Amino acid sequence: MSLLENKLELMEESQRMAAEIEALRKENAELSQRLNIYETAADGANDGLWDWDFEHNRPFVSRPWMAMLGIAEDAEVEMDGLWQSLLHPDDYEEATTAFQNFITGNLDDYRQEFRMKHADGSYRWILSKAKAVRDKEGKAIRISGSHTDITDRRLAADALQFSEEKYRSIFENSLVGMFRTNFKTGEIVESNEKFWEILGVKKADGLSTLDFYKSPKDRDYVVGLVKDSGKAENIELEIKRADGELIWVNFSIKHYKKEDILETIILDITETKNNLLELQKVNFELDSFVYHASHDLRSPLRSILGLIDLYRLEDTPQVREQCIERIEGSVKRLDDLVMELLSISRNDRVNDPHVDVNMMVEVNNSISSYYNATNTEGLEIKAKIYQPVALKTDATRVRIILNNIISNAIKYRSFHKENSLIDIEVRVNDKEAVISIEDNGEGIEESKLPHIFDMFYRATEKSVGSGLGLYIVKKVADKLNAKIDVTSEEWEGTTFKIIIPNSLHIEE
Secondary structure, eight states, X not given: OHHHHHHHHHHHHHHHHHHHHHHHHHHHHHHHHHHHHHHHHHHTOSSEEEEEETTTTEEEEOHHHHHHTTOOTTOOOOOTTHHHHHBOHHHHHHHHHHHHHHHHTSOSSEEEEEEEEOTXXXXXXXXXXXXEEEOTTSOEEEEXXXXXXXXXXXXXXXXXXXXXXXXXXXXXXXXSEEEEEETTTOBEEEEOHHHHHHHTSOOOTTOBGGGTBSOHXXXXXXXXXXXXXXXXXXXXXXXXXXXXXXXXXXXXXXXXXTTTEEEEEEEEOHHHHHHHHHHHHHHHHHHHHHHHHHHHHHHHHHHHHHHHHHHHHOOOHHHHHHHHHHHHHHHHHHHHHHHHHHHHHHHHHOOOOOEEOOHHHHHHHHHHHHHTTSOOTTEEEEEEEEOSSOOEEOHHHHHHHHHHHHHHHHHTOOTTSSOEEEEEEEEEOSSEEEEEEEEOSSOOOGXXXXXXXXXXXXXXXXXXXXXXXXXXXXXXXXXXXOEEEEEEETTTEEEEEEEEEOOTTTOO
């Protein structure tokens, strides 16, 4: 055995340089995949989203970003230097200096307004915001942000300096909320319809802005800004709508001291905020996915390459047979991982029509698929199916849930107990299907339960899988609008309860 280990070590050393070259080749493919996923998320936003990967010098703008400036979707655009080339000459120095200071870390927060040239020759006012990902030394390695077209808001603000007639027209018809309040009491003395629409109430007398602040601390913060400078620009806060819902708004205030009146322009930015948060989440999950997937793919490949070289050098039949068995095991691991990755991709892209699902057939098929795949000595599986009505749902996704949970119950049963039990019960009614899968296996440690649906998470050291099984179950369940509840006690067993909505009457 020591001779085999020495030879394997020599083979791994000889393959190391080749593996590094292969890693560089795969990196380009991974970056391309990453960009495509990021672009898909970005296209779902109303505002223009942009991203700059400094490590690979890969700038990216979403289609809404281009459409905001009248750039055709299929236009060939040189990304490097695009933003700078479209800046208004009068705004160029201030805008580029602020961005450079943000990159170097001299500026903590990035929020700038500037004009950019539209394809029709006009200039649009843009509010640009960004967040940076920095390394341990504080160097920016990636910046993501958004562009919001605030031309209407800027025009509205400028209109306040013109005639009352022009001001009134913009005030009443603006796409942003406008209102005037008593500085001391907060009473609303004048407002446009958009303002009341944002707050979700009908126009009423006697209302005060104090009713809509999330907390007195927020009110004190805004008042402090206005007292210091007589104005406050581009403030972002959460406020309360009339129904109690919290929304994000961006507003600018000017204090007219003679009248002691605050004039405010307000914009609902809840959707933009949510899009940015979702985009950051997608980036984080994508980084984790690429790292773990590449590691899990490379590990068996490197093992296969080493075993092939060893097979060529060995004449001993026993050693050769061991090599073949290990290569076969690595190939099966790769195949399982690829199938899981395909399941994730399909779940995000495909929605099969809902059909009648026979739960007796599906449960039996799942048990049969995995029962003979491992040592099942002393294993007893009981299944009770109560299905007096039809179950209409996505059959493929139901199979994925059953296959993953039942296979886990079989694989991680306790071999120290005299009898291993798995109880499966399904009850179907007009509204839902309730699936319970209970085992008396190894169970899950309490501290690990909150993480079992995380990507690449392995709840036990005995796991030989990729850590994607339960992650896929959760993603599939979300697509079905299903609920999953898990209870477990270490060394005692685990129970999964899945509630799947029945669309039996929805399609009729």
